[in-house]
Amino acid sequence: MMRLQTRKLLDRAFAGVGVFAIVLMALALIAILLPIFQRGAGAYVFRATVEHRRQMLDLFERGDEDVLVKEMQKALEARQPVLEALASYRADQSERLNEAIGAADRLAQRDDLLGRRIARAVEQLRHTADLRQQIDRLSRIEQLMRPQSTPDMTDDLDLIRDITSELEVQAAQYGELTERLRQLLGPLPGDEPRILPRFRYGQARWDRALIKQSQLLYIEEWDYSDASAMGRRVLSPRRDLFADTALYPLFEHIENDLEAMLRPRWTFYGRFLTDHSVDAHFFGGIGPEALGTFYLTLGAMLFAVPLGIIAAIYFAEYAKPGRTVSFLRSCVSTLAGVPSIVFGLFGLAFFIYTIRVSPGKSVLAGSLTLGLLILPTVIRAAEEAILAVPREYKEAALALGAGRWRTVLTVILPAALPGILTGTVISMGRAAGETAPIIFTAAVSVGVALQPTEVFTQATPALSWNIYNLATEHEAVDEIRHVQYGMVTTLVGIVLLLNIAAIWMRARISRKLRG
Amino acid sequence: MVDMGNRNHAPADDLILSARANFRRKAGAWLGQGILFAITSVAALAVLFIFYFIARDSIPFFASRGFAEFFTDTAWYPSREPGHFGALPIFVGSGLVTLGAVFLAVPLGVAAAVCLSDVLPFSVRQVVKPIIEILAAIPSVAYGFFALVVFAPLLQDAGNKVLMTAWWILAGPTLLLLVMVLGDLSTTWVKNEKHVRAARITATLLIGCVAAYVLVAGARFMGAITIITGTNALNVSVILGIMALPTVVSVSEDALQAAGRELREGSYALGATRAETLCRTILPAASSGILAAAMLGIMRALGETMVVWMASGNAAQIPEPFFNYLMPIRTLTATIAGDMGEADHVTGSDRYHVLFAMGLCLLAFSFICNLIAEWFVARQRRKLGGE
Numbered sequence: 001m002m003r004l005q006t007r008k009l010l011d012r013a014f015a016g017v018g019v020f021a022i023v024l025m026a027l028a029l030i031a032i033l034l035p036i037f038q039r040g041a042g043a044y045v046f047r048a049t050v051e052h053r054r055q056m057l058d059l060f061e062r063g064d065e066d067v068l069v070k071e072m073q074k075a076l077e078a079r080q081p082v083l084e085a086l087a088s089y090r091a092d093q094s095e096r097l098n099e100a101i102g103a104a105d106r107l108a109q110r111d112d113l114l115g116r117r118i119a120r121a122v123e124q125l126r127h128t129a130d131l132r133q134q135i136d137r138l139s140r141i142e143q144l145m146r147p148q149s150t151p152d153m154t155d156d157l158d159l160i161r162d163i164t165s166e167l168e169v170q171a172a173q174y175g176e177l178t179e180r181l182r183q184l185l186g187p188l189p190g191d192e193p194r195i196l197p198r199f200r201y202g203q204a205r206w207d208r209a210l211i212k213q214s215q216l217l218y219i220e221e222w223d224y225s226d227a228s229a230m231g232r233r234v235l236s237p238r239r240d241l242f243a244d245t246a247l248y249p250l251f252e253h254i255e256n257d258l259e260a261m262l263r264p265r266w267t268f269y270g271r272f273l274t275d276h277s278v279d280a281h282f283f284g285g286i287g288p289e290a291l292g293t294f295y296l297t298l299g300a301m302l303f304a305v306p307l308g309i310i311a312a313i314y315f316a317e318y319a320k321p322g323r324t325v326s327f328l329r330s331c332v333s334t335l336a337g338v339p340s341i342v343f344g345l346f347g348l349a350f351f352i353y354t355i356r357v358s359p360g361k362s363v364l365a366g367s368l369t370l371g372l373l374i375l376p377t378v379i380r381a382a383e384e385a386i387l388a389v390p391r392e393y394k395e396a397a398l399a400l401g402a403g404r405w406r407t408v409l410t411v412i413l414p415a416a417l418p419g420i421l422t423g424t425v426i427s428m429g430r431a432a433g434e435t436a437p438i439i440f441t442a443a444v445s446v447g448v449a450l451q452p453t454e455v456f457t458q459a460t461p462a463l464s465w466n467i468y469n470l471a472t473e474h475e476a477v478d479e480i481r482h483v484q485y486g487m488v489t490t491l492v493g494i495v496l497l498l499n500i501a502a503i504w505m506r507a508r509i510s511r512k513l514r515g
Numbered sequence: 516m517v518d519m520g521n522r523n524h525a526p527a528d529d530l531i532l533s534a535r536a537n538f539r540r541k542a543g544a545w546l547g548q549g550i551l552f553a554i555t556s557v558a559a560l561a562v563l564f565i566f567y568f569i570a571r572d573s574i575p576f577f578a579s580r581g582f583a584e585f586f587t588d589t590a591w592y593p594s595r596e597p598g599h600f601g602a603l604p605i606f607v608g609s610g611l612v613t614l615g616a617v618f619l620a621v622p623l624g625v626a627a628a629v630c631l632s633d634v635l636p637f638s639v640r641q642v643v644k645p646i647i648e649i650l651a652a653i654p655s656v657a658y659g660f661f662a663l664v665v666f667a668p669l670l671q672d673a674g675n676k677v678l679m680t681a682w683w684i685l686a687g688p689t690l691l692l693l694v695m696v697l698g699d700l701s702t703t704w705v706k707n708e709k710h711v712r713a714a715r716i717t718a719t720l721l722i723g724c725v726a727a728y729v730l731v732a733g734a735r736f737m738g739a740i741t742i743i744t745g746t747n748a749l750n751v752s753v754i755l756g757i758m759a760l761p762t763v764v765s766v767s768e769d770a771l772q773a774a775g776r777e778l779r780e781g782s783y784a785l786g787a788t789r790a791e792t793l794c795r796t797i798l799p800a801a802s803s804g805i806l807a808a809a810m811l812g813i814m815r816a817l818g819e820t821m822v823v824w825m826a827s828g829n830a831a832q833i834p835e836p837f838f839n840y841l842m843p844i845r846t847l848t849a850t851i852a853g854d855m856g857e858a859d860h861v862t863g864s865d866r867y868h869v870l871f872a873m874g875l876c877l878l879a880f881s882f883i884c885n886l887i888a889e890w891f892v893a894r895q896r897r898k899l900g901g902e
Contacts (some may be wrong), residue, residue: 006699007788013692014790018630021623026646026766028757032653032661168536311555318548330889337811338565338878339818340655341848342640345874348855349568372561379558403540405547426652433654436820436848441857464656464821471660472825484660492657499652503645 018426033492040489043482048267051186055201059278060271071263078260079185085250086181086188089174093167095133100138100163101125103156107145114148132171133462139164140274173241180216184209184254187262190279197279197441204283206264213258217251265297272486276449281470281483288449289487292460293432293494295450296442299367300374300431305424307371309413312420315379316386316407336376340436343373347441361459363450366442373437374427378502381423385416388513418509422502429498434492435464463491518566533624551568566878573875576600576868580599585872591831591845593854593866600869604833606876608748611824613835615840616759616816621809622764628795628808631764632754633779651761655821660824662754667745674742674841682737684732690726700774710839746828749840754822766811770804771797773899780880802869803895814881824849 007129019424039271050071056062070072108119118141125137140158150156165280182188186202194200203209219238239251311332320324351357358366389412397407412422434445448458470475470484528666536694577585580600588601631640660892670677698719774797782792798805828843836840 003699006696007791010692010792013688015630015634016688018634021627022630022635022643022646024623024648025627025757025760026643029646029650030762032658032757035659035665036657047749055730089820115786170840206878284685291845307554307558310551314551318551328555328559331562333889334882334885335559335565337814337818337881338562339814339881341818341820341851342565342569342874343876345572345851345855345871346565346568349572349871350564354568358902375558429652433652433656433670435654435656436852439852464654467660468654468821470827471663481664484664486658488660493653495652495654496649499649500645503648515602 002501034489036485036492039482039485040492043272043486043489044272045266045268046482048269049202049209049262049264050206051202052204052260055197055204055278055283059197059283060093062271075261075263076282078192078257079114079457081253081257082181082185082250082261083189085247086178088246089242090131093170094260095175096163096167097131097134097138100160100167104141105161106275107156109151114145118145120469130166132175135167135171137166139168174247177216177242177247180212182355184212184216184258198282200216202262206262207482208479209258209262209264216254228438231444240266250309265318272488277483280446280474281480282476286463286466286483286487286490288447289461289466290461290490291449292443292447292462293491294461295363295452296370296438296462297428297432299363299422299455300370301409301428303368304375304427304431309382309420311375311379312382312386313413316383316430317404317412332376332379335372336380340434343369344440345439346372347437352441358457361440361442361444362457363442363455363460364457366438366460366462367455369441370431370434370438373434374431377427377430378423381426382416383402385419385423386412388419389415414452418505422509424470425502425505426499429495429502432498433464433495434469437467438462445473463487467491525901526772527714560671569871569874569878573868573871576865576872579865582719585869588888589833594857594868598866600865602847602850602869602873604831604852604875605845607830607837608827608834609817609846609848611748611834611838611840611844612751612755612827612846613813613816615748616755617809617813619753619756620759620763620812620816623659623806624812625805627760628764628768628771631736631796632768633789633793633797636819646762647764648756655758655819656825658758659821659825661747661828662750662822666750666754667826670742670747670750671745672876673746675738675740678737678740679734682733686730686733690730694719694723694726710860740841744827744843745826746843748827748834748844751823751827751844752840753815754826758819758822759815761813763808766808767801767805770801770808770895773804773895774800775899800899803891803897803898807888807895810884810891814884814888817884818877818881820852824852829853847877 053063053068053123054072057065057068104118104122104125108115108122110118121137121141125134128134128137138160142157142164145153146157178188182191182199182202184202187200187297203212217238218235219241221234221236224231226232234507235325237251239248242248242251269285272285273290276285276287278284315325315329319328328503347365351365351368352360357368393411393415394407397411398404402410442459443462444459445461445466447459450458467484467487470480470487474480576889585600585602586601586606588599589603590599591604594781631643635643645720698715701718701722702711705711717787778796778800779792780797783789787795823846825850827846829845829849830843831845832842834840834844851873854866858868
């Protein structure tokens, strides 16, 4: 037998374990909700750059054009030094190139077949505008001549080789740099116009712009020298590649004056919830998804709530204990345990392939499937609410001569209504959040907002499905994290609001019942 | 006034129904009840429909490929021509994550339920209940997103630190407690009052050294683990465990409440502490209900789709060794969700029907779990009601 002290200790430890479990649960809830809400809020409230305001004007016709033009002018002024650095770097490069072309000209002076061929190649070269192609052609000339060269040509050939190899490296570095610049600030002057909006604008969000800035300033490399550990990320400044060139000051500008170039400003983008998406969610909002979730939930409720309440009335008021009723109850509880993905399979096999409620995936088929999924929850909640109505109500109604039907319709249902509503609201949250049942029956990845008349035949995007889709299958998963977080926050926010409403309603009912 | 008089007679006439009206009324009630019954049956029998349609579409697969390949083969190549459908790794994957989730959710859930029903005061309970409800209400895709975007990178970059922290938090207090109890128990044979104190301190110190060694060695072991990918069975198990917690807590709390005041008061009267009362009297009395809670937790974890699809790695392989939770796995639900998109184009092929076969297995398993849970609940009711 243990000593009393140890027994007391164990007793306290036992309570401690329970408290620990509850604290852990609360921590888990915070750990999950906090990052979601914190980063999800960033989809609605963020520092929007002038590029965002340009998009809003171009794509949604929002904002004041005159103000924007003035602002854009200021931004372009700030960007001017960057563009000048680029231009003077290009000028230096073509000077170097001209040196090489001069050497090629000297080679072409020879009065033989070789000389004429060189002269023709140089002529072609002069008609090429692109620096890269010019370098290519020059180095091809050099390689072509090298085997047939005479000793007096060696110097010039060497010069051409040195310059072209130097320029080749520089052109590659320059190309990468300008690509980063385009991502940051949008197309550079002289670029071919491109169709996809993601190439037509610079970074619309300041947080993304800072990431792009650091990608521009630093080259990311992975160090695998330690074979036993995983690769280590190494950042090396990109400006080191351009030391002693005209581009060197550019990095200074990008590092210090980016705010002037993009002019970030805190913006509340409330229309994120209703805007359609632009260019596969690179820009714009989540309107079609939110509307799809709304249709699906509404459809599921229209199907499940009447059916569920009728079944609950039957179970609570009419059913006599017996084999049939207990079998029916078993069926309902089994239905509650069916995995959600199996509902999806059933919806596909039954609603779409067998009774053909629609030619393919549709909101209707999805709603029916979701409705079936939440049916047991609705039945249970409604039955509990009906059973919670005090017996006296019913007895009083019967004593006054009301029939059974009348009692149910005029006394029991109104009294049970708040309880039924609570259960309904909770199952609404469930229907809005479910994904698996709608994968095969209703959801598409890309779609427009549906008109109410199209719900019988058309599939729709939905918040729950598109969270999955954007987080795993999108072409640039990392670029649109804010949209993903925004969607998750919206969905979780809707579901939580519904649940909090239900909790509040229930608290009110229990207060009322306690008197 | 005259009218008044007339009215006074009227109710008496109305109260006695003519035979026809009586029949009409009865028939109406009967009909109404019939309609109610019919509608209820439709709602309830939907589950039979589900069974029928899933089974109907899975029969072609078993008819053409038999059972042996599906249940015992480890090669899963559905897109090859001809396909190969060995689903054993997928069954193992489902089993692993379900087991992991249950190991996490049942002890924690039962501890929380005990705390809720017997330890915490009413006012605190009112705060904790909504936490559990909200945990249950968060959509599975949000959990999946968290597992993929927040938890998986954390595991991949600092997995050993996460495991080490978990080890310290869980093993530290447990071992400390164990040392004190063992130190006490190992000296009960010392009868001499003078020596008891010295013996207890010696024993506690000795056992404490062993425990400290175990603690540090365990922490070292955890710290040395490298996690190659964050999307693995461990990640999914933890998240599924959190998702199954609310079910386990609320069902086992109901069971504990149902055990009744008299049992508790009897035990207290015999001099037992609260822990002893709960462990020796209440938990055994509520064991059926707690087992039912575990069953429901298993069902929740097994049937979950989005979390495992997003964060399990979806590799159809049996981990090496088979209990290695740090390897990516693939589950039945994720396979159905992931493959249907492609299999759907070839309706009628084995590739399409094999997914229904998996659905049938899931359905059968959750049906059995449900039956067991219901049986447990019924037994609990009988047991407590009979006393």
